[in-house]
Amino acid sequence: MDLNFAGQVTRVVVVEETSQVGQARREALALAEQAGFNETDAGRVALVATELATNVIKHGRGGRMLLSLVCGRSGLGIELCAIDAGPGFSLAECLPDGYSTGGTQGIGLGAIARQATLLDTWSDARGAVIVARVHPGRATAALDLPYGALRIAMRHEVACGDGWHLRAHGPSVAVTLIDGLGHGLQAADAAQAGVAAVAQASGFDAPGLVGALHAGMSGTRGGAAAVASIDTQAGSIQFAGIGNISATLCEPTASRGMASHPGIVGVQFRKAQPFHFHAPAGTLLVMHSDGLQARWSLRDYPGLFHRHPSVIVAVLQRDFDRGRDDVGIVALRLGDLH
The missing domain is CATH 3.30.565.10 (Histidine kinase-like ATPase, C-terminal domain)
Structure with missing residues (x-):
């Protein structure tokens, strides 16, 4: 697919x-x-x-x-x-x-x-x-595909500075989340430039896709961005992020954070050094911008982990939206996309 x-x-x-x-x-x-x-x-x-x-x-x-x-x-x-x-x-x-x-x-x-x-x-x-x-x-x-996503502009704004993209080819899947610096039209322009860049990029190498984001967002105000590249056959994830994108691998009784490096995509950063994770089928990948508080835990919601990712995303937005920035959230159930 x-x-x-x-x-x-x-x-x-x-x-x-x-x-x-x-x-x-x-x-x-x-x-x-x-x-x-x-x-x-x-x-x-x-x-x-x-x-x-x-x-x-x-x-x-x-x-x-x-x-x-x-x-x-x-x-x-x-x-x-x-x-x-x-x-x-x-x-x-x-x-x-x-x-x-x-x-x-x-x-x-x-x-x-x-x-x-x-x-x-x-x-x-x-x-x-x-x-x-x-x-x-x-x-x-x-x-149906087992993912959920929301991209919601800050209240009273006409544009959303957060963006996301989903790619798949064979066993390879890439999830990208972008948070344009600040909010409003210029932040939305930065996010849109990044989304267009990954949509046209080839390959699923996470650092390579961050490089494509950097080139595509050059000339904009830039922003934070992260890419999770998933090999569904091997159950492995390569993650590369720049800036304050939060990413978590959730299982029924535990969770693991995925760290990003400092910098601004489209402006300046040192290197998109990737991190590697093993994630069996059924693991939930959650990525979000800092418009959502990072202190949530699915363990506080018994049974929610097993709901559709779109339901999980909606509950997180309901309970942890900061209310003073754009919010972008993507959740993907690993192993079921194909």
């Missing part, structure tokens, strides 16, 4: 009153048009967006919808993520039609499950996270 996918900015819709349900639906339909969905599949996206946003208001005491383009094994899909502050729920109980926690007809989650290629959830004392991915043509969950 070949992939060369650059993450777009996540669309964020506040959902606190009924009029904002329509806004969530319109944003979702705009993404469906961008992905080339036909009328039938776009209608499925609209239904999922409407049901999720309605649930956020009726059962979740208000919240947000995060909408993104995602890549699958055979094309683009739409990811819709609802985050609320409600009392939580059991997915197994809520899927059958007729069950409701809010006095409604109780068909919302069942309707979503029937339209979505993938549906996964998390519920705790802070609220619920529901992720639905819709791919065209009634695709099965086997089409």
